[in-house]
Amino acid sequence: xxxxxxxxxxxxxxxxxxxxxxxxxxxxxxxxxxxxxxxxxxxxxxxxxxxxxxxxxxxxxxxxxxxxxxxxxxxxxxxxxxxxxxxxxxxxxxxxxxxxxxxxxxxxxxxxxxxxxxxxxxxxxxxxxxxxxxxxxxxxxxxxxxxxxxxxxxxxxxxxxxxxxxxxxxxxxxxxxxxxxxxxxxxxxxxxxxxxxxxxxxxxxxxxxxxxxxxxxxxxxxxxxxxxxxxxxxxxxxxxxxxxxxxxxxxxxxxxxxxxxxxxxxxxxxxxxxxxxxxxxxxxxxxxxxxxxxxxxxxxxxxxxx
Amino acid sequence: xxxxxxxxxxxxxxxxxxxxxxxxxxxxxxxxxxxxxxxxxxxxxxxxxxxxxxxxxxxxxxxxxxxxxxxxxxxxxxxxxxxxxxxxxxxxxxxxxxxxxxxxxxxxxxxxxxxxxxxxxxxxxxxxxxxxxxxxxxxxxxxxxxxxxxxxxxxxxxxxxxxxxxxxxxxxxxxxxxxxxxxxxxxxxxxxxxxxxxxxxxxxxxxxxxxxxxxxxxxxxxxxxxxxxxxxxxxxxxxxxxxxxxxxxxxxxxxxxxxxxxxxxxxxxxxxxxxxxxxxxxxxxxxxxxxxxxxxxxxxxxxxxx
Numbered sequence: 001x002x003x004x005x006x007x008x009x010x011x012x013x014x015x016x017x018x019x020x021x022x023x024x025x026x027x028x029x030x031x032x033x034x035x036x037x038x039x040x041x042x043x044x045x046x047x048x049x050x051x052x053x054x055x056x057x058x059x060x061x062x063x064x065x066x067x068x069x070x071x072x073x074x075x076x077x078x079x080x081x082x083x084x085x086x087x088x089x090x091x092x093x094x095x096x097x098x099x100x101x102x103x104x105x106x107x108x109x110x111x112x113x114x115x116x117x118x119x120x121x122x123x124x125x126x127x128x129x130x131x132x133x134x135x136x137x138x139x140x141x142x143x144x145x146x147x148x149x150x151x152x153x154x155x156x157x158x159x160x161x162x163x164x165x166x167x168x169x170x171x172x173x174x175x176x177x178x179x180x181x182x183x184x185x186x187x188x189x190x191x192x193x194x195x196x197x198x199x200x201x202x203x204x205x206x207x208x209x210x211x212x213x214x215x216x217x218x219x220x221x222x223x224x225x226x227x228x229x230x231x232x233x234x235x236x237x238x239x240x241x242x243x244x245x246x247x248x249x250x251x252x253x254x255x256x257x258x259x260x261x262x263x264x265x266x267x268x269x270x271x272x273x274x275x276x277x278x279x280x281x282x283x284x285x286x287x288x289x290x291x292x293x294x295x296x297x298x299x300x301x302x303x304x305x306x
Numbered sequence: 307x308x309x310x311x312x313x314x315x316x317x318x319x320x321x322x323x324x325x326x327x328x329x330x331x332x333x334x335x336x337x338x339x340x341x342x343x344x345x346x347x348x349x350x351x352x353x354x355x356x357x358x359x360x361x362x363x364x365x366x367x368x369x370x371x372x373x374x375x376x377x378x379x380x381x382x383x384x385x386x387x388x389x390x391x392x393x394x395x396x397x398x399x400x401x402x403x404x405x406x407x408x409x410x411x412x413x414x415x416x417x418x419x420x421x422x423x424x425x426x427x428x429x430x431x432x433x434x435x436x437x438x439x440x441x442x443x444x445x446x447x448x449x450x451x452x453x454x455x456x457x458x459x460x461x462x463x464x465x466x467x468x469x470x471x472x473x474x475x476x477x478x479x480x481x482x483x484x485x486x487x488x489x490x491x492x493x494x495x496x497x498x499x500x501x502x503x504x505x506x507x508x509x510x511x512x513x514x515x516x517x518x519x520x521x522x523x524x525x526x527x528x529x530x531x532x533x534x535x536x537x538x539x540x541x542x543x544x545x546x547x548x549x550x551x552x553x554x555x556x557x558x559x560x561x562x563x564x565x566x567x568x569x570x571x572x573x574x575x576x577x578x579x580x581x582x583x584x585x586x587x588x589x590x591x592x593x594x595x596x597x598x599x600x601x602x603x604x605x606x607x608x609x610x611x612x
Contacts, residue, residue, distance in 0.1 A: 266550070
């Protein structure tokens with residue numbers, strides 16, 4: 001694999017940025033990778049574990065001379081970070097991000113990008129329930145989608161270069177329009193997360209079932225929800241606040257459907273339930289065939305504790 | 307491991323029964339295991355893959371002379387199966403089941419159990435999204451809970467023997483009261499399944515997002531929902547129809563909470579969202595510590611396709 005960018009700057013050093021560093025280093029995609037995190041503790045951790053070739057004490061210092069700057073901070077922090085680095089951005093360089101919401105990032109970052117610098121928003125559809133600089137690993141993006149969401153006409157050469165970086169990290173790359181991206185993600189990620197958070201909250205509130213019972217008897221179903229509901233609170237708060245319209249639309253559809261199934265349970269309409277559950281089963285097959293998940297029974301969880 | 311029962315009969319040969327057979331055989335817990343499934347095709351499959359020492363063409367034949375009979379059929383089929391085998395049940399033998407709902411099973415099966423036969427309902431908190439005789443494996447119950455739910459005073463010796471069988475298959479055994487069992491499972495399993503089915507249905511319905519997009523871009527979140535929503539439709543239809551009250555109660559609590567979070571999104575109350583998401587994260591840690599799930603990033607899914 002050949003070097004795609006001489007200098008890459010990662011702003012924000014959580015799960016995604018740390019995974020990017022390990023993947024870039026493993027594939028030799030950059031000459032040097034600098035990093036910055038607002039928290040001094042995070043910077044110290046990064047230095048301790050060798051995350052980034054150079055950890056800087058300011059975003060401006062990390063960005064100085066970089067050919068690619070990737071904003072890996074929560075969506076709510078994009079505006080202030082973009083404002084801070086704008087003056088030192090190198091002419092001809094590219095600014096990208098990894099935010100889960102794209103319209104809001106375009107509105108927050110776009111205005112700060114100076115003439116002659118390419119702004120190409122992106123979103124890797126990869127993650128785990130873990131967060132922080134120590135949670136990253138080089139394989140996170142392998143066989144996962146990376147959506148490039150250019151606002152208007154992005155520079156073809158700059159886009160091709162960013163694509164090469166992500167493909168070098170193992171991702172499949174697609175290009176998508178911002179608003180459509182936000183709707184698709186509201187369906188495949190944002191609303192499911194809110195629902196999982198809610199269900200876990202309900203279990204926690206319940207008086208007649210103790211937390212220890214919930215935890216002890218957390219069979220498949222709730223257990224998967226708790227994994228989703230363990231994701232980074234700040235990141236997810238920002239996702240819902242910045243993808244408000246699409247999330248609320250999908251939530252509306254969800255409650256509408258839920259009430260229909262609830263009514264079927266109340267009235268004992270077994271046929272409706274059976275037909276519904278049979279239909280949803282088909283989507284799962286599609287995902288397995290699309291290679292976006294493993295078909296191993298229960299993710300091999302049956303082996304836990306062996 | 308020593309033999310716990312000379313003869314075990316498994317009625318219904320799906321994921322749970324087939325896993326029981328492989329686990330019983332691996333640990334040498336029974337002298338002979340007979341099996342019966344209503345579908346001829348299932349019986350043929352069982353014979354082909356060597357599932358059960360003897361596959362019978364009638365439930366009565368499989369039960370004849372058995373020291374333990376385990377009903378592994380959907381909850382809705384328990385009544386008719388119990389009625390069919392009642393006349394041939396061996397005096398002093400034990401009848402148990404693996405149904406996900408216990409009050410309904412007790413009401414369906416209990417009246418058919420003759421004097422001198424022990425009826426000890428049970429529920430293994432283990433499963434995968436796969437079903438059928440070929441989906442079973444010996445490790446399914448290892449480090450998973452088996453809830454014994456005796457109605458009134460069960461015979462101590464008979465209960466101890468059933469406990470020994472399940473512990474021999476690797477399960478941890480607890481005893482629980484039927485109605486409490488149904489409430490706990492409504493929280494940890496039944497309601498989460500209904501919610502997952504609903505979300506997958508919504509995605510399938512959506513006009514502006516194609517199924518192929520949903521499948522392609524199924525990041526963590528929705529992907530886990532599809533796994534849950536791929537579970538056996540007949541089994542789950544029966545679960546909801548027979549655990550109606552508890553499921554509807556928890557669903558009520560769920561929608562109440564969901565509307566509160568929806569309102570926080572609409573009004574932009576980031577603090578409420580952040581606090582909520584931080585609280586739910588704690589439950590996850592409890593489950594990891596309780597050994598009921600793996601802490602491996604994304605269940606090692608990042609390795610998919612490597």
